[in-house]
Amino acid sequence: MRYLATVSYNGTNYCGWQKQPQGLSVQMVIEDVLSGIINQRTGIYASGRTDAGVHAIGQTFHFDSKEIADLSRFTYSLNLLLPSDIKIVSIKAVPASFDARKSVTKKEYRYFLVPRAKDPFIKNIVTLYAYPFDIKIINEILHKLQGFHNFKGFTSKKTDLFHFKRTINLVEFSEGEYFGATGFCFRFIGDGFMRYQIRMMVGTILAIASGKASAAYLDQLLMSDNKEVTRYNADPNGLYLWEVSYD
Amino acid sequence: MRYLATVSYNGTNYCGWQKQPQGLSVQMVIEDVLSGIINQRTGIYASGRTDAGVHAIGQTFHFDSKEIADLSRFTYSLNLLLPSDIKIVSIKAVPASFDARKSVTKKEYRYFLVPRAKDPFIKNIVTLYAYPFDIKIINEILHKLQGFHNFKGFTSKKTDLFHFKRTINLVEFSEGEYFGATGFCFRFIGDGFMRYQIRMMVGTILAIASGKASAAYLDQLLMSDNKEVTRYNADPNGLYLWEVSYD
Known part of the structure; x- marks a missing residue:
């Protein structure tokens, strides 16, 4: 039987989702606990990776197992055995043809920004950003990023991808309360995002809105023959994989 | 010149306030940075200790230094050099006779409780408590604890104290939002609290209000000839040294 799980985690103490030769990954921890509980070595397959320090509210993964009689009880037991940050x-049953990565139709990321220089309590779960910025410029840039573009300027040069065109369906920048602190939230919904893409977009947006980079820099990065990658990469701790959608 | 500093810290990654042969203490980290910036080895003297994992919003300490010309700039520099969780x-100038511990008139502690079994994001900065409890019983017990009592049943047996009578001026239990989560807050204001006292009081209150211990257990602990120490000690991560008052 194939199952689809939704998982929330605090990425602070992990080297990211993906198993690594060194370092503790979220994937490894879940695989170990899951394999123990179903008494059979089982791989888990996520909707995609998240990098070190990046969080998830609604990451998804699929796994195969003999039939699980009581899913709610199974979830409860898993949570008892998993560490407190996962x-x-x-968990729900899905058809055998379902694939947590290939079946994705949309992904939503959110990025939380709190305008403080220092906050001992929420420093790992939001990005603290003390520089003044222009909200009007942020909204203008977000409007430019929306739609179908070549985002090659917003992903690692070390990539085995050939196609860098992606569609961003929704962009939003709003003020709100995040873990009790007044701040701002970027929302991005799209058909898929490349490695570092959200952080590089947010980093570049903030650089321009704070006067550290020019508006022309964005236009240059978005040109389809662009060979440059942005110099700005926002911190991972404000980033959340918020929701993964399937048909 | 003598100075009084107010400091906020996340106690998660420290062995407590007090310097220890092993482990990283808040005191050691601040002493090292402060001694570096004023270019002279300087001790710092707090209002009292906090234990491993306990936080502070308004801990205080005094230190001696040659005159600091610009206190606001000095504070800014200290914060740049201190880690992100302190x-x-x-900082303000005080008379040479001032002592951050001996001059204390009142101390306030708060204890945050969130009724969830698991929360990856705020697990270190509140106490997650998933058992149902009776709010009326909590308020009744708090009412009993208020005033002048022998609190020997609510501190470590390993103590060099001789007197265990203390006054708790204010007790309060209220519902609210803590780091964006709906939960509860215990407030205690008193002339002084002993080691583990708040955590042992909160632990005992919750045990009785959840039906794990009887109401008579509290009466027994409060008897002045009591030789027993409570079996219940609430987790440190929900506890905050909130404010230290001086005349």
């Missing part, structure tokens, strides 16, 4: 939100 | 809130 929480399984739900 | 933040100096303010």
Whole structure:
């Protein structure tokens, strides 16, 4: 039987989702606990990776197992055995053809920004950004990024991808309360995002809106024959993989 | 010149306030940075200790230094050099006779409780408590604890104290939002609290209000000839040294 799980995690103490030769990954921890509980070595397959320090509210993964009689009880037991910074939100049965990565239709990321120089309590779960910025410029840039573009300027040069065109369906910048602190939230919904893409977009947006980079820099990065990668990469700790959608 | 500093810290990654042969203490980290910036080895003297994992919003300490010309700039520099989980809130000059511990008139502690089994993001900065409890019983017990009592049943047996009578001026239990989560807050204001006292009081209150211990257990602990120490000690991560008052 194939199952789809939704998981929330605090990425602070992990080297990211993906198993690595060194370092503790979220994937490894879940695989170990899951394999123990179903008494059979089982791989888990996520919707995509998240990098070190990046969080998830609704990451998804699929795994195969003999039939699980009581999914709610199974989820409860998994959560007891998993560390306190990883929480399984739900598990449901899916068809054998379902693939947590290939079946994705949309992904949403959110990025939380709190305008403080220092905050001992929420420093790992939001990005603290003390420089003044122009909200009007942020909204203008977000408007430019929306739609179908070549985002090669917003991903690592070390990539085995050939196609860098992606569609961003929704961009939004709003003020709100994040973990009790007044701040700002970037929302991005799209058909897929490349490695570092959200952080590089947010980093570049903030650089321009704070007067550290020019508006022309963005236009240059978005040109389809662009060979340059942005110099700005926002910190991982404000980034959340928020929701993964399937048909 | 003598100075009084107010400091906020996240106690998660420290062995407590007090310097220890092993482990990283808040005191050691601040002493090292402060001694570096004023270019002279300087001790710091707090209002009292906090234990491993306990946080502070308004811990205070005094230190001696040659005159500091610009206190606001000095505070800014200290914060740049201190780690991200320690933040100096303010520094002011005080008379040479002032002592951050001996001059204390009142101390306030708060304890945050969130009724969830698991929360990857705020697990270190509140106490997650998933058992149902009776708010009426909590308020009744708090009412009993208020005033002048022998609190020997609510501190470590390993103590060099001879007197265990203390006054708790204010007790309060209220519902609110803590780091964006709906939960509860215990407030205690008193002339002084002993080691583990707040955590042992909160632990005992919750045990009784959840039906794990009887109401008579509290009465027994409060008897002045009591030789027993409570079996219940609430987790450190929900506890905050909130404010230290001086005349």
